[in-house]
Amino acid sequence: MPPPNTPEEGLLPPQSEPSRIASILTTAAPPPPTSSLEQPPSPEAADTAAPSSPEDPALLEIDYQILEYLDTVDETLLCPVCKTPFHSPVTTTCGHTFCAWCINQALDIQPTCPIDRQPLTKTRDYHRPPLIVKDQLDRLKVKCPNKGCDHACSREHLDSHYERRCEYTMVRCPDTKCKKRIARRHVQEPASTCMHREVSCRYCDEKVALVDLNTHYDFLCSGATTKCSACEATVVLHRMEKHCANDCPDTQVRCKWHIAGCKVHDKRFLVQEHEDGCPYEIIGELLKQRAEDRRIIDNLTDRLVTLETERREHQQRRARRRELSRQATNASRGADAIDLSAPDPSSFFFDMEWRPEFSNVGASENRTWGSPEDYMLARFERLESRMEDLSKQVVEMDAHQSMSMLQQIMPLNQQLVELGSKVGVLNMHTTWLMNMQRHNHLQQRSGAASASTSGLANSGMSSSNESNNNPVRPPSEGGLPYRSTSRRNSDGRGEPPPRL
Amino acid sequence: MSSSKRITKELTDCTNHPPPNISISLPSDSNISLWHITLSAPAESIYHPGKFGLIVQFPVEYPFKPPQITFATRIYHPNITNESNGSICLSLLKTDNWKPSTKIVTVLEAIRQLLVEPQPDDPLETRIAEQYKNERKEFEKEAKAYVNKYAKGSVKFNTADAAGSSTTGGEGAP
Numbered sequence: 001m002p003p004p005n006t007p008e009e010g011l012l013p014p015q016s017e018p019s020r021i022a023s024i025l026t027t028a029a030p031p032p033p034t035s036s037l038e039q040p041p042s043p044e045a046a047d048t049a050a051p052s053s054p055e056d057p058a059l060l061e062i063d064y065q066i067l068e069y070l071d072t073v074d075e076t077l078l079c080p081v082c083k084t085p086f087h088s089p090v091t092t093t094c095g096h097t098f099c100a101w102c103i104n105q106a107l108d109i110q111p112t113c114p115i116d117r118q119p120l121t122k123t124r125d126y127h128r129p130p131l132i133v134k135d136q137l138d139r140l141k142v143k144c145p146n147k148g149c150d151h152a153c154s155r156e157h158l159d160s161h162y163e164r165r166c167e168y169t170m171v172r173c174p175d176t177k178c179k180k181r182i183a184r185r186h187v188q189e190p191a192s193t194c195m196h197r198e199v200s201c202r203y204c205d206e207k208v209a210l211v212d213l214n215t216h217y218d219f220l221c222s223g224a225t226t227k228c229s230a231c232e233a234t235v236v237l238h239r240m241e242k243h244c245a246n247d248c249p250d251t252q253v254r255c256k257w258h259i260a261g262c263k264v265h266d267k268r269f270l271v272q273e274h275e276d277g278c279p280y281e282i283i284g285e286l287l288k289q290r291a292e293d294r295r296i297i298d299n300l301t302d303r304l305v306t307l308e309t310e311r312r313e314h315q316q317r318r319a320r321r322r323e324l325s326r327q328a329t330n331a332s333r334g335a336d337a338i339d340l341s342a343p344d345p346s347s348f349f350f351d352m353e354w355r356p357e358f359s360n361v362g363a364s365e366n367r368t369w370g371s372p373e374d375y376m377l378a379r380f381e382r383l384e385s386r387m388e389d390l391s392k393q394v395v396e397m398d399a400h401q402s403m404s405m406l407q408q409i410m411p412l413n414q415q416l417v418e419l420g421s422k423v424g425v426l427n428m429h430t431t432w433l434m435n436m437q438r439h440n441h442l443q444q445r446s447g448a449a450s451a452s453t454s455g456l457a458n459s460g461m462s463s464s465n466e467s468n469n470n471p472v473r474p475p476s477e478g479g480l481p482y483r484s485t486s487r488r489n490s491d492g493r494g495e496p497p498p499r500l
Numbered sequence: 501m502s503s504s505k506r507i508t509k510e511l512t513d514c515t516n517h518p519p520p521n522i523s524i525s526l527p528s529d530s531n532i533s534l535w536h537i538t539l540s541a542p543a544e545s546i547y548h549p550g551k552f553g554l555i556v557q558f559p560v561e562y563p564f565k566p567p568q569i570t571f572a573t574r575i576y577h578p579n580i581t582n583e584s585n586g587s588i589c590l591s592l593l594k595t596d597n598w599k600p601s602t603k604i605v606t607v608l609e610a611i612r613q614l615l616v617e618p619q620p621d622d623p624l625e626t627r628i629a630e631q632y633k634n635e636r637k638e639f640e641k642e643a644k645a646y647v648n649k650y651a652k653g654s655v656k657f658n659t660a661d662a663a664g665s666s667t668t669g670g671e672g673a674p
Contacts, residue, residue: 114564
């Protein structure tokens with residue numbers, strides 16, 4: 001039989017039935033202990049309940065059926081079987097939605113839908129519920145199931161909180177040989193120490209597991225309590241100091257307005273009564289106000305000081321810059337001569353303020369400059385801008401060049417084409433002339449031949465005339481071209497050459 | 501093993517939003533599956549102003565199997581056996597008709613309704629049913645006599661019965 005959970009338990013008045021039920025629900029429910037896997041056990045329970053699962057997972061699973069929801073959940077989101085918001089819901093072919101676990105249980109007992117009793121087969125008749133259901137479930141605000149943790153988040157993020165962040169999650173004992181579990185916040189370095197090894201209590205003879213030591217001191221230890229010297233109350237020993245400082249009604253304390261001058265110094269409960277109407281309260285409030293004002297003023301003063309320092313620095317910098325530019329102009333006047341003799345490239349920098357000094361830097365003459373870095377930076381910037389200008393100019397020039405090139409080449413091209421066409425015309429003319437020449441030549445030759453053969457034929461057979469005529473074109477065939485050519489020739493001009 | 505969670509859930513709901521005319525108590529701190537109900541008869545029924553004790557025993561398979569509900573207070577009713585441990589004939593509570601989605605509050609409301617409207621066509625006590633149908637005056641007289649005799653004052657849950665029920669509950673619980 002465990003000792004009473006809290007020292008006050010025996011003092012409680014007899015409860016009314018609803019409050020008794022409520023206390024049963026909060027302390028002992030549900031009494032037939034479910035598998036230790038399903039219920040995040042309290043630190044005490046972890047001591048007695050060894051994890052029953054053979055594979056011993058790193059973390060116990062969250063039991064979604066005992067989660068506490070912050071807002072009232074809409075009835076439509078409750079599983080008809082477990083009456084809690086769906087956990088990994090499935091929808092059956094008849095259109096009803098259940099937690100996967102619940103419908104599996106129900107179908108094991110009776111293979112019909114728990115609502116309309118239509119026959120159902122496990123898994124085969126399951127569908128994925130609409131995503132809107134999942135979204136609504138994800139949005140529900142829940143409290144962390146771990147005892148002691150008051151974290152609340154949307155259900156979607158509960159897993160990550162429980163698995164990674166929650167300090168109250170029961171994890172494996174750092175000692176690999178130990179099979180028990182321990183709240184994450186109790187895991188201490190060095191990591192291999194078993195937190196369940198027994199240590200002896202400082203105040204009594206009991207042996208207590210290391211992890212439970214504080215709980216033991218607070219609630220269970222019989223030797224640890226003592227009577228407060230002032231108020232006769234039973235107090236846990238190591239809480240004594242705190243009790244005297246904060247709670248004990250009989251300890252001598254001063255009025256909280258003693259800073260305002262109240263002289264009351266009495267037992268706490270008397271002082272508390274007095275404090276309600278303490279005449280020094282107004283002064284105390286004023287003092288408080290003043291302290292607050294003082295703090296604000298201090299803040300402002302601090303800021304003012306920083307601002308002033310900044311301003312002074314700024315002024316100094318400006319003065320120095322002015323000084324520098326003045327020196328620079330002086331120096332430039334003195335160094336003009338050197339620069340004029342400078343080689344050609346330096347003409348790029350004619351427009352530069354620091355031009356004269358450029359030639360002097362090489363001679364390490366930076367005494368005129370407050371800081372050589374300033375000078376170099378300015379120099380560098382100017383060079384850079386100059387470079388940019390130059391590259392722009394180069395691009396421009398390039399474009400200009402190609403333009404003018406194009407302009408020059410275009411007429412040349414045209415002329416070339418013209419020339420080509422003229423050559424073509426000439427070519428044709430030559431061919432035509434050559435043809436004509438040949439025809440004329442042929443005509444002359446055939447004329448002479450026919451004259452000689454006709455003289456022979458007159459004395460010979462007429463039949464041989466035909467055979468002799470053979471090599472020559474018959475007049476009927478060749479006559480027309482000859483005639484036409486001769487006519488053209490007689491005109492004095494040839495066929496006009498085809499114009500191009 | 502899920503039964504305790506569902507029962508806890510329903511008990512929490514009942515404590516947070518107590519149903520009218522029904523009060524719930526737990527006879528044992530360690531057994532959450534045995535409830536004692538005190539039911540005030542509705543004003544429109546002949547059993548008014550009687551208060552009746554009911555014993556609710558949740559099976560291990562709850563909510564897949566129906567809870568067993570009996571009257572601890574004797575009552576003269578066609579659908580409730582006329583003995584100290586009155587069984588109830590209610591279609592809602594029959595294994596074939598039971599739906600896991602039914603809440604215990606709904607069942608208790610149905611029982612209250614049964615007090616207003618007895619169903620003599622589906623009786624447990626045929627004699628009372630006959631009387632209810634044929635000699636209504638006699639029936640009402642008898643019923644009122646029962647109320648005066650058993651259902652007045654504080655409700656007593658028969659300890660022997662309660663113990664019997666709780667032991668069966670103990671066997672059933674894991």
